[in-house]
Amino acid sequence: MKIIELTEDVSLTRDIETSTEKQRESVGAIINQVRQNGDKALKDLTEMYDGVRLENLFVTEEEIKEAYNHINQQTLESLRRASKNIQSFHERQTRQSWVTTNEDGTMLGQKITALDSAGVYVPGGKAAYPSTIMMNVIPAQVAGVRNIIMTSPPDREGKLAPAVLVTAAELGVTHILKAGGAQAVAALAYGTETVPSVDKITGPGNIFVALAKREVFGQVDIDMIAGPSEIVVLADNTARPDYVAADLLSQAEHDEMSSPVLVTTSKTLAENVQTEVEKQIAELPRKEIASASINDHGAIYTAAELDEAVEAVNQLAPEHLEIMTKNPYELLGKIRHAGAIFLGPLSAEPVGDYFAGPNHVLPTNGTARFSSPLNVDDFTKKSSIISYSQTAFERDAEDIAAIARLEGLEAHARSIEVRKKGEN
Structure with a gap:
């Protein structure tokens, strides 16, 4: 990792992965194929891209029962404890409908309604991501979404990983595509003969999944267009180099495009972390991926003082921020932009990824400047409630009509005035 001294000339902006015209055209063609040919298109495309011809597009009860035979009890209990923590955290996010009545008799309020349905995309193939299922399904369930469809690409035997099936079953998700x-995104957005369309699609995926989500947005809602994973560690001379290096690598192993960054006020720590990263990376099973991430998108920034380091963090607006300083809580109020904030040496990023409870679906590519982690609100919608009283109408009618005419909307004004005439 390069050590870079923070100065006014240092740019902290990052290159955001962009799609090619060929990729966009391919995604558009796939979506149209699914819209026109439904289940047949799904089977044809699954055979083309995943190498298996499916007779049944959905997971059967027998497959779920069989999956339990491949999960040991200790792992199952760990999944259950994680689910409990995630549910408990998200239950604190729920909102209630409310109404208020003014002295003039007008009633105003807001009605909170859960979405009818949601689709959860879970990456698959050779890998298994039970945490993705928990982080997407549980907030939807807490919000009150009645119908949840999960979709994940099968392996060449037409199966999903046992951990994926067991996690879904534990959460009560039985509709698994x-x-x-x-x-898959097209099927969830537009529906097929056997796949019902949904109101919102969440979950991570490759560039083709991201482009498809962008394409169907408007037909359905989506969570976000996720980019490569990011971590920034903000540290002073009290931080342990081996902790910092391990946490940087925990994100570097995700993807060659991942961005692991250290911002520190200690040049000694910077040098020790640089050495420790090289030492630890040699022992990783995914060292080629981690090395590409570290070399191409990693950096160590040194700052003259803590306030300068904090400002750099806010400019980066990272997906994950770890604060390993002598007094991390004193800095919390100064952090304006971060998807998730981990305080202290024991709050390693994987704690949030898997177990603590907060959602690990976080804004990337600097979008923490204006967006939030996936949460219960993402699976609800809000309706305004307005009930005007006679007193309020008589008082406000002239003002409403005046503003309508200011905007050149005569019919708006007359819809008020016809009621005034009706009173006479």
């Missing part, structure tokens, strides 16, 4: 890529 064996499909991935843009074709």
